Amino acid sequence: MKILSRVPTAILLLFIILPFVPQQLLAQSNPEQNVTAVLWFQRSAEYRALCYQAFNLAELRIKEYLPRFDREKHPVVIFDIDETLLDNSPQEALNIAEGKPYSQEAWTAWTEKASAEAVPGAVEFVRFLAQNEIEPIYLSNRMNTEGTMTLLNLQKCNFPYADRNHLYLKSNTSSKEFRRNIVEKSHEVVMLVGDNLSDFDLIFEDRSVNFGYKTVDSLRSDIGKKFILLPNPMYGDWTKPLTGDRKSWLKK
Ligand SMILES: [Mg+2]
Numbered sequence: 001m002k003i004l005s006r007v008p009t010a011i012l013l014l015f016i017i018l019p020f021v022p023q024q025l026l027a028q029s030n031p032e033q034n035v036t037a038v039l040w041f042q043r044s045a046e047y048r049a050l051c052y053q054a055f056n057l058a059e060l061r062i063k064e065y066l067p068r069f070d071r072e073k074h075p076v077v078i079f080d081i082d083e084t085l086l087d088n089s090p091q092e093a094l095n096i097a098e099g100k101p102y103s104q105e106a107w108t109a110w111t112e113k114a115s116a117e118a119v120p121g122a123v124e125f126v127r128f129l130a131q132n133e134i135e136p137i138y139l140s141n142r143m144n145t146e147g148t149m150t151l152l153n154l155q156k157c158n159f160p161y162a163d164r165n166h167l168y169l170k171s172n173t174s175s176k177e178f179r180r181n182i183v184e185k186s187h188e189v190v191m192l193v194g195d196n197l198s199d200f201d202l203i204f205e206d207r208s209v210n211f212g213y214k215t216v217d218s219l220r221s222d223i224g225k226k227f228i229l230l231p232n233p234m235y236g237d238w239t240k241p242l243t244g245d246r247k248s249w250l251k252k
Helices: 002-006 009-020 023-028 035-043 045-068 089-098 104-111 122-131 144-156 177-186 210-218 237-243
Strands: 075-079 135-143 167-170 188-194 227-229
Touching: 035 045, 035 089, 045 122, 045 188, 045 227, 075 122, 075 177, 089 104, 104 144, 122 135, 135 144, 135 177, 144 167, 167 177, 177 188
Parallel strands: 075 135, 075 188, 135 167, 188 227
Antiparallel strands: none
């Protein structure tokens, strides 16, 4: 009871009433829910350390791969961009300050600035790849219309190969599977790096059964090996049970 008494009543209430709150209201109240997430992302040394941990592990795995390096296979690493290479938390913080949920309009205004800073350790890792003749593929769900400013932002941060040939943006579908398949036809995909499991494989997109835990369990040997995951508590497919299928919120 002592521990419970220290938990803010509002948070306790949130968990008690969550299954009964209309989905639309949940979506509208999202900015306030993000306060702790954005604070952790921007101010915790733990977040920074986790990023370094991810990229240190990624570098170790690449060093293990290098003896098998074959230029003829055109080896690449596929990167997601947002919250994997670029830090968009200022925009998340602005949404909170203005009490507004995510909107494409506000997002585009942010990406037009091309002012996102790099995620800790990201630039060094991508440059390490380039030095070892492994090219990055920047595969993001930013819209095609955001391409020019996205490349400018990546260039400002000193990411190598930030050009149209290495950029695969969203045209009509959020699923990245189609674009990954295109890359795989002409390259050896050595590793995938992202903050959302669906950055890695189609199989992770479905969270309708047990939050997708079983899928993760079945592929656990690939995590930290072929799949390198960055932390993102602010948004992602993990929120689907909140705003989508309410039944899946109740853990089976
Ligand atoms: Mg991302």
